[in-house]
Amino acid sequence: MATLVEPPNRIKPKGKHYYTIWQTLFEIDTKYVPIKPIGRGAYGVVCSSINRETNEKVAIKKIGNIFENSIDALRTLRELKLLRHIRHENVIALKDVMMPIHRTSFKDVYLVYELMDTDLHQIIKSSQPLSNDHCKYFLFQLLRGLKYLHSANILHRDLKPGNLLVNANCDLKICDFGLARTNGVDGQFMTEYVVTRWYRAPELLLCCDNYGTSIDVWSVGCIFAEILGRKPIFPGTECLNQLKLIISVLGSQHESHLEFIDNAKARRFIKSLPCTRGRHFSQLYPQADPLAIDLLQKMLLFDPTKRITVLEALQHPYMAGLYDPRCNPPAQVPISLDIDEHWGEPMIREMMWNEMLHYHPEAASTNA
Amino acid sequence: MRPMQLPPPSGSGANPAPTNNSKDRPQRRRKDLTLPLPQRDTNLAVPLPLPPSTASAAAAQQVIPFSELERLNRIGSGSGGTVYKVVHRTSGRVYALKVIYGHHEESVRRQIHREIQILRDVNDPNVVKCHEMYDQNSEIQVLLEFMDGGSLEGKHIPQEQQLADLSRQILRGLAYLHRRHIVHRDIKPSNLLINSRKQVKIADFGVGRILNQTMDPCNSSVGTIAYMSPERINTDINDGQYDAYAGDIWSFGVSILEFYMGRFPFAVGRQGDWASLMCAICMSQPPEAPPSASPHFKDFILRCLQRDPSRRWSASRLLEHPFIAPPLPNHNQTPPNLHQLLPPPPRPLPS
Numbered sequence: 001m002a003t004l005v006e007p008p009n010r011i012k013p014k015g016k017h018y019y020t021i022w023q024t025l026f027e028i029d030t031k032y033v034p035i036k037p038i039g040r041g042a043y044g045v046v047c048s049s050i051n052r053e054t055n056e057k058v059a060i061k062k063i064g065n066i067f068e069n070s071i072d073a074l075r076t077l078r079e080l081k082l083l084r085h086i087r088h089e090n091v092i093a094l095k096d097v098m099m100p101i102h103r104t105s106f107k108d109v110y111l112v113y114e115l116m117d118t119d120l121h122q123i124i125k126s127s128q129p130l131s132n133d134h135c136k137y138f139l140f141q142l143l144r145g146l147k148y149l150h151s152a153n154i155l156h157r158d159l160k161p162g163n164l165l166v167n168a169n170c171d172l173k174i175c176d177f178g179l180a181r182t183n184g185v186d187g188q189f190m191t192e193y194v195v196t197r198w199y200r201a202p203e204l205l206l207c208c209d210n211y212g213t214s215i216d217v218w219s220v221g222c223i224f225a226e227i228l229g230r231k232p233i234f235p236g237t238e239c240l241n242q243l244k245l246i247i248s249v250l251g252s253q254h255e256s257h258l259e260f261i262d263n264a265k266a267r268r269f270i271k272s273l274p275c276t277r278g279r280h281f282s283q284l285y286p287q288a289d290p291l292a293i294d295l296l297q298k299m300l301l302f303d304p305t306k307r308i309t310v311l312e313a314l315q316h317p318y319m320a321g322l323y324d325p326r327c328n329p330p331a332q333v334p335i336s337l338d339i340d341e342h343w344g345e346p347m348i349r350e351m352m353w354n355e356m357l358h359y360h361p362e363a364a365s366t367n368a
Numbered sequence: 369m370r371p372m373q374l375p376p377p378s379g380s381g382a383n384p385a386p387t388n389n390s391k392d393r394p395q396r397r398r399k400d401l402t403l404p405l406p407q408r409d410t411n412l413a414v415p416l417p418l419p420p421s422t423a424s425a426a427a428a429q430q431v432i433p434f435s436e437l438e439r440l441n442r443i444g445s446g447s448g449g450t451v452y453k454v455v456h457r458t459s460g461r462v463y464a465l466k467v468i469y470g471h472h473e474e475s476v477r478r479q480i481h482r483e484i485q486i487l488r489d490v491n492d493p494n495v496v497k498c499h500e501m502y503d504q505n506s507e508i509q510v511l512l513e514f515m516d517g518g519s520l521e522g523k524h525i526p527q528e529q530q531l532a533d534l535s536r537q538i539l540r541g542l543a544y545l546h547r548r549h550i551v552h553r554d555i556k557p558s559n560l561l562i563n564s565r566k567q568v569k570i571a572d573f574g575v576g577r578i579l580n581q582t583m584d585p586c587n588s589s590v591g592t593i594a595y596m597s598p599e600r601i602n603t604d605i606n607d608g609q610y611d612a613y614a615g616d617i618w619s620f621g622v623s624i625l626e627f628y629m630g631r632f633p634f635a636v637g638r639q640g641d642w643a644s645l646m647c648a649i650c651m652s653q654p655p656e657a658p659p660s661a662s663p664h665f666k667d668f669i670l671r672c673l674q675r676d677p678s679r680r681w682s683a684s685r686l687l688e689h690p691f692i693a694p695p696l697p698n699h700n701q702t703p704p705n706l707h708q709l710l711p712p713p714p715r716p717l718p719s
Contacts (some may be wrong), residue, residue, distance in 0.1 A: 266643030
């Protein structure tokens, strides 16, 4: 389905060739040969390809017209900056970023990732049975990757099954860092961007200003519940409905568990909800391992200060036999992001170019 | 293709490995756990652009090829999309092109296609016309009528006569949509557009509803619930009964009152945090027109902003409200300084 085509304007730049994939023109380095389209990733088309220099299969994502939307551009820049530093077997590797031909006028960005077979969302919604060992191994890898990220001071902030890529041998990798940010940085929300509500922690739903790594743990809990139950645990239709679904499962919260809510009106609202004892997770997932139920309960605590941490989760008896601290070193250094969400196109373009130079140092002398 | 049944992995708990091999266990676990996996959309066929609808064909409406559109400039970003001003080269006509943000599951894309197909059949002088839909480079794009006056967001309209004419036009659009069983769900000033002929039209419906099913703006208090009806925000109100058409009337009433007052009519600003908005909308008395307003306008707002949705008037009934009186007869000439601001006389409703 990938068709080699003539370059536009029939001018063939050195080192590039052109393919049409799902009506999308790919202008890629000649060492890559597309195989077939594999889907629509964030803001673009993704195709599998082979790197002829290494005979390695990769996934190339084209993000077209990237500067038409500054949110998309900032999102991509954030991912470029973060993934350059990250080296972990449970985080997707960004192997290359192709240099565009024109530094000052390029519109498209081509990212080259390691190729994975599918994602957890596809697995969950398929009829493929999953054993307890599958559930355990998926969760272990997710926690291990997250431990690395948190040790690098990175919050993912958009964990969901579709952002967890999986291979046939059950390797799992976290992807899509467009919403990630470093912990503790004063950051305003990007008001135009949307994120999936179903995996959002209570402290985010309640507009709390201070949040930390515990928001990712909540998302992991929702994902784990979805692996066990094969459907989302909190499929809210609106913010309020989301909160009600959470309370209907966890039960009404004691006042001492609501102190983290710094908004008095939001706290009053939570207290005004009808009293309920909730439902124990063993009722929702009767086939699950009791240790899995225990871990899930500790992940999905309403109060983020009482929620289990990633490290504690890895040390939980359910993870026995999988987690060995000697095999999971922390990231070398905390990673910092110097991204200003008010940058205009020229600055974003320049920063992107600088990121690309890390993958193509030989192009540093070019003034294209 | 049905995935194969998975044989139980040999590494199951029944035969735990010795403790001294724990360091190697992840590697062994990886080898044991294989899984025939569902492929990630590899067999996904590219959806074809929809054929012109019967109504369009009957009207002998010319199909506008995407390649004949020239992008002029970006107008703005809305819920889930960016809007550009475009010109059709062969005819010279100007349109708005809405590019819907990507990254949707196939089921969501199908929903969007279905929704846009409905919208293309919508034809009313007070609803923004949807002319075409394209699937370009995996992006869904919608060709819309261009409204050169932009949106009414931030407008202050203290003169009741102008407000009545504005209300009449919006209500006509709403009555048309509701008769066709279409609910907007996002009526607010920024979705009410005006052109240089002083026509007011409802915009941005259909697709927004699908995209809002699972997605929120990151700062979820901005624009999400400020114009929502109480029963929609809190489904415990009204014992869970929900009349979607009445929800549109509430949003319309809040918008009209905002135009009159020149500010969001609740005690908290519309940029307020989610919880404050929720308390103001769901737990307080509905806002009223200020004492300076005429009795007709006060009653009109009262009919729109009933907490109980079953007591809210419908769009067609509101069109008969005394506040929505026909323009004054000629012998009571409108003051000259207001005349230019008035919209043209209403077009007769189709029989």
